[in-house]
Amino acid sequence: MFEKIKVDWFSNIKGDVLAGIVVALALIPEAIAFSIIAGVDPMVGLYASFTMAVIIAFAGGRPGMISAATGAMALVMAPLIRDHGVEYLFAATILTGVIQILFGVFKIAKLMRFIPRAVMIGFVNSLAILIFMAQVPHFIGINNMTYVFVAITLLIVYVVPRFFKAIPAPLIAIVALTSIALYSNADLRTVGDLGAITQSLPTFLIPTVPFNFETLAIIFPYAIALAIVGLLESLLTASIVDDMTDTTSNKNLEARGQGIANVVTGFFGGMAGCAMIGQSVINVKSGGRSRLSTLVAGVFLMFLIIVLGELVVQIPMPVLVGIMIMVSIGTFDWSSFSYLRKAPKTDALVMLVTVAIVVATHDLSKGVIAGVILSAIFFVAKISTMKVLKQEEDNQITFQVEGQLFFASVDAFVDAFDISVEKKNIVIDFTTAHVWDDSAVGAIDKVVMKYRENHNQVTIKNLNAASKKLVDQLAVFNDPKASTH
Amino acid sequence: MYKRILVAIDGSLHSYRAAAEAVKIASLDKASKVELLYIADFSKAKKEVLHAQGKAELEQVRRGWIQPAEDLMKENLIDYEVKILHGDPGPTIVDYANKEKFDLVVIGSRGLNGLQEMVLGSVSHKVVKRVNCPVLIIK
Numbered sequence: 188m189f190e191k192i193k194v195d196w197f198s199n200i201k202g203d204v205l206a207g208i209v210v211a212l213a214l215i216p217e218a219i220a221f222s223i224i225a226g227v228d229p230m231v232g233l234y235a236s237f238t239m240a241v242i243i244a245f246a247g248g249r250p251g252m253i254s255a256a257t258g259a260m261a262l263v264m265a266p267l268i269r270d271h272g273v274e275y276l277f278a279a280t281i282l283t284g285v286i287q288i289l290f291g292v293f294k295i296a297k298l299m300r301f302i303p304r305a306v307m308i309g310f311v312n313s314l315a316i317l318i319f320m321a322q323v324p325h326f327i328g329i330n331n332m333t334y335v336f337v338a339i340t341l342l343i344v345y346v347v348p349r350f351f352k353a354i355p356a357p358l359i360a361i362v363a364l365t366s367i368a369l370y371s372n373a374d375l376r377t378v379g380d381l382g383a384i385t386q387s388l389p390t391f392l393i394p395t396v397p398f399n400f401e402t403l404a405i406i407f408p409y410a411i412a413l414a415i416v417g418l419l420e421s422l423l424t425a426s427i428v429d430d431m432t433d434t435t436s437n438k439n440l441e442a443r444g445q446g447i448a449n450v451v452t453g454f455f456g457g458m459a460g461c462a463m464i465g466q467s468v469i470n471v472k473s474g475g476r477s478r479l480s481t482l483v484a485g486v487f488l489m490f491l492i493i494v495l496g497e498l499v500v501q502i503p504m505p506v507l508v509g510i511m512i513m514v515s516i517g518t519f520d521w522s523s524f525s526y527l528r529k530a531p532k533t534d535a536l537v538m539l540v541t542v543a544i545v546v547a548t549h550d551l552s553k554g555v556i557a558g559v560i561l562s563a564i565f566f567v568a569k570i571s572t573m574k575v576l577k578q579e580e581d582n583q584i585t586f587q588v589e590g591q592l593f594f595a596s597v598d599a600f601v602d603a604f605d606i607s608v609e610k611k612n613i614v615i616d617f618t619t620a621h622v623w624d625d626s627a628v629g630a631i632d633k634v635v636m637k638y639r640e641n642h643n644q645v646t647i648k649n650l651n652a653a654s655k656k657l658v659d660q661l662a663v664f665n666d667p668k669a670s671t672h
Numbered sequence: 673m674y675k676r677i678l679v680a681i682d683g684s685l686h687s688y689r690a691a692a693e694a695v696k697i698a699s700l701d702k703a704s705k706v707e708l709l710y711i712a713d714f715s716k717a718k719k720e721v722l723h724a725q726g727k728a729e730l731e732q733v734r735r736g737w738i739q740p741a742e743d744l745m746k747e748n749l750i751d752y753e754v755k756i757l758h759g760d761p762g763p764t765i766v767d768y769a770n771k772e773k774f775d776l777v778v779i780g781s782r783g784l785n786g787l788q789e790m791v792l793g794s795v796s797h798k799v800v801k802r803v804n805c806p807v808l809i810i811k
Binding site (some may be wrong): 273300303304307308311423426427429430432433464468472520521522526564 | 758
């Protein structure tokens, strides 16, 4: 136990502290921008980033991973805030946490690995597209100065890291351009125009919503969507951190940890959050490996807000827009284009459908669910192809059955037999087949009975052990009492 | 001669040519041992994880990149080992080569992404600058 704490927390102190500081600096612009996407005061995103990071440092299953306010969650919750207000968001955040804890406890999180990669690729791509689309109203058609600031921000965030990596480039852009904007009195919208910053620690509060069924009916659909989207991004991020650090992590523990962090976040006036791919990659690249890096990121973020709070409201919106454009470019999976050409047609279609549904509904969870259902249908269609080869010699006809026999393939199976023959010796060979369910056994019954009606002798052979067990249990053709009519 | 030879493999033709040159050097001495090093690049981690269904497939894809170099070693009966490390390619190769005290590092002059290397400087350049042992760069 003591040894584990030492490894999880203090195995890499210098790297973790430095990486945590870098992540905190990189988190500030994103937390503010995601708050604006969600339609809440920047403090809601900043508080969330603080509590998420601090709690997940203790409760999470993946050391070295960074959780905070994220774009994916902000997009899902935006309609709730627009229609019902921020107090309902806090209540939904708590409920999201409860659902995620249940997912973790009942080990549902592990099922997430059954989500096909086509759906995951669609998920990140639609996330990138939505983040980009959310920026459009903040820079198109405002004034020329806005375009100039967006362009300079993009220049800074892409060029500066080539030469100087110690401080995250987005923060350099913010400090430099906010100073220029203040000094030159440029006509730009600022963060202050969209919300207020308070320089205080978050405090415990109970959301002021009526505690009745109506409230639950409002927040529950959002909480489910948030829980799914949050876990999806968190588990994908965990896999990426697993790979980068060449270690493994406990996905159910991570789901539970995300839940605990969201419950606490909701009570402290923050918006629901999850793990962040970009920030976790920054953390690992900067040398962060253990839980300490996540904790330092959260604590240092809060410290910066208390010290720099006044300056945050002065940040020009175009600078945040530029940073969010960078985030969306970084989120998009650019190898998707070659994936569309190389992957099986059905996979490519699943990916496109996932993206299309998300972009149309602005709800990531709907796209994911549609994508999973569609790929399940394609999968069933693919494995339900049955082949029955017929060999005829003298009085004997042998049918070689090939494929998976289950509810979706029974029709093809039954149709493959020519049941008009009479007085023959029929052999049905199951060497290359597997019998999966009762409709499969029913189909075998049907075929056997039909042949017997026409006075044929029917033999079934070479069922594998699992199939034989099922057939012995359920089939009626062996049963002497069963009638042939 | 060189007892321990490190060959950096990234799946580019240059890296396979580097492996071929390493074979020539290693066959001079029975005691020579080649290590084929593949770096799973941090900046590609997201893409690779997203496009692989699980850890096993990731491992398989990476072993696939090393395979042609491995075949060269087998054909020429060279004693070899395979190593996969995760990180930023340049610094990771340098750290590993220095820590393990290799006698020779063999590396292709250019990797898979020529355009990016023009902007960022090539991995081979970083390796030459900072590795303590002799480095052989293969055109």
